[in-house]
Amino acid sequence: MAIDKQTVNRIAFLSRLKIDEDKTEDTQDEFNKILNWVEQLAEVNTDNVEPLSSVNDNPLVCREDKVVEGEQADKILANAPVEEYGYFVVPKVVE
Amino acid sequence: MIIEGKTNKWEIVCGLEIHCQIISKSKIFSTASTKFGADANQNVSFVDAGMPGMLPTLNKYCVHQAVKTGLGLRAVINKYSEFSRKNYFYADMPTGYQITQFQYPIVGEGIVTIDLDDGTTKDIRIERMHIEQDAGKSIHDIDPHKTFIDLNRAGVGLMEIVTKPDFRSPEEAGAFLRKLRSILRYLETCDGNMDEGSMRCDVNVSVRPLGSDEFRTRCEMKNVNSVKFVMQAIENEARRHVEVYENGGKVEQETRQFDAVSGQTKAMRKKEFAHDYRYFPEPDLPPLILTDEYIKQVADELPELPDAKKARFVNELGLTKYDAAVICENKEVAYFFEKAAVGHDAKKVANWLMGDFFAMLKCKNLTIDESPVSAENLGKLVDLIEKNVISGKIAKDVFEIMSETGEEPEKIVEEKGWKQVTDSSAIEAIVDKVIANNADKVAAYKGGKTGLMGWFVGQVIKESQGKANPKMVNDLVVKKLS
Structure with missing residues (x-):
């Protein structure tokens, strides 16, 4: 699988990352190197092997339905670029 | 569509x-x-x-x-x-x-x-x-x-x-x-x-x-x-x-x-x-x-769901499909109804619930959980009608007091002296009085204006202040006018 320039720009957009025009080619090369490396897996015969969705063998640990955290708006908002009336404030996200 | x-x-x-x-x-x-x-x-x-x-x-x-x-x-x-x-x-x-x-x-x-x-x-x-x-x-x-x-x-x-x-x-x-x-x-x-x-x-x-x-x-x-x-x-x-x-x-x-x-x-x-x-x-x-x-384990905890409840109300309690559907849509209403209907005439309880009772809640802007009339008392009221203690007409007055005070219907009927008259001699006396006072209507009735029958029954009930048992009045009027 080869990544073209258009795909690099599309992934950058979806990830909200800015890639300068002159860096696009480098990024494209890096993507392709990574993908080629992962492509090696295709050499392994995986017939009759269940797809693996987690390498974590531990069973899922659930918790009880108890309220522990909260009442800490000041801490939650500590990193907000702008805060007003206890809300995060961002540039308008609808038209 | x-x-x-x-x-x-x-x-x-x-x-x-x-x-x-x-x-x-x-x-x-x-x-x-x-x-x-x-x-x-x-x-x-x-x-x-x-x-x-x-x-x-x-x-x-x-x-x-x-x-x-x-x-x-x-x-x-x-x-x-x-x-x-x-x-x-x-x-x-x-x-x-x-x-x-x-x-x-x-x-x-x-x-x-x-x-x-x-x-x-x-x-x-x-x-x-x-x-x-x-x-x-x-x-x-x-x-x-x-x-x-x-x-x-x-x-x-x-x-x-x-x-x-x-x-x-x-x-x-x-x-x-x-x-x-x-x-x-x-x-x-x-x-x-x-x-x-x-x-x-x-x-x-x-x-x-x-x-x-x-x-x-x-x-x-x-x-x-x-x-x-x-x-x-x-x-x-x-x-x-x-x-x-x-x-x-x-x-x-x-x-x-x-x-x-x-x-x-x-x-x-x-x-x-x-x-x-x-x-x-x-x-x-x-x-x-x-x-x-x-x-x-979770399945064992499931409550009876609306469709099953509805089918049971139709098959076991004799409700119409429509009534059962209206009552079962809302869990609180269904539970209230079951509580009110137990041991009483379920169909009549359903009629009261969907009629005067809902109208009262709507008028007072209350949810069913806030109702001044309890499920038990609604059931008792229906019982009083069924047992001929009060007429359906008096029951409406009793219900109105219940929805103000939350009192038991028996107590209200007792205090107001609204018990239905089922003593046939007492009713007969009123029937005789009405017949005696309205000779012209009697003559008209016997002359073929059978529509006056209802008028006589109405007069007798009015005379009894609504307390005479309507069926007994009816029977007696028929007997006396024939």
Whole structure:
């Protein structure tokens, strides 16, 4: 699988990352190197092997339905670029 | 519903996706409270805020609620399910992804039976149901240039129920939403309030020529927030498709916005790559494994659901289908009715409940739980009529006092001296008096004006201040005038 320039720009957009025009080619090369490396897996015969969705063998640990955290708006908002009336404030996200 | 176009007859094909907030104390992956109406950002944990390094832990009770709901939808419970990340950027979702289920949902195919106005039923197939986290709330109308974000809702558990495209009319979709809400409320897994956003509906609509079984391009309307609006959105969107096709056009697959004021749908600004969510298995949560034993345990907790209750009310208590349906739609009403009906004439209790009782609640603007008239006392009132202690007419006066004071009907009847007169000699005396005082009417009656019969009965009852037993009066008047 080869990544073209258009795909690099599309992934950058979806990830909200800015890639300068002159860096696009480098990024494209890096993507392709990574993908080629992962492509090696295709050499392994995986017939009759269940797809693996987690390498974590531990069973899922659930918790009880108890309220522990909260009442800490000041801490939650500590990193907000702008805060007003206890809300995060961002540039308008609808038209 | 069939839409008559200019050149063709068209059929609606519609499916729904419903997001239902899970009733639980804490959020699905964090220990912050789910309570509605707190001050902004007070019910937020560092997990919900997307702080680096914070890990989600699954709330057991949310799983329990989802399994319970799945069983209530007569659906397959999947013993193996997985969580996935759905990636997209939006200001009210700090992590940049939603933890949801994609390929392996917790609940598979099921069935909800809906009741239609003509008395028939239809089975609507459920495609799947998965659990996921809700996003925060964006408030756009405080400032013209800013959006305000409250993360209190971020991380509250949701169940997303997806139906097959089985709806052929707006009415069917409306009946489904009402039935689903009723089931969820019986189960106590979601409070089902569309106006508060605890149940939200996405509507998918397409049309096809009547008789065809193809599926054409569909459009989606997101977050339509009442049953009425869902029905309007379906009808108007379907009519728009018919118009496009009949004018030789092509329907574009898109998300459209329903405008509650005009009732129409309009195209939203095209979102680039809107559907490129790049799902992948959630690395922070291993798969969710359930056992048969666990599922059985949840099944044993299921309450009697509205359809079963309705059938029992019809078959065992002799209610009409219509009455049973009205009473069973709302869990609180059904429980109240059962309490009132036990040991009494259930049909008469149903009549009182749906007549004077509902009218009283409406007039006083009370919920059934706040009713001044208890279920037991309503049952007793019906008993007093059945046992001829009071007439139906007097019962209305008794009921009025009950709804003011909450007193027992026997006590009111006793204190007011409203006991029905069933002593035939006492009634006979009144009948004689009325006959003696109205010789002209007697003559007219005997001359053939038999319609006066009712007038005599009325006079006797009036004379007795409403207390004479109407049937006895009737019999005596007939006897005396013949």
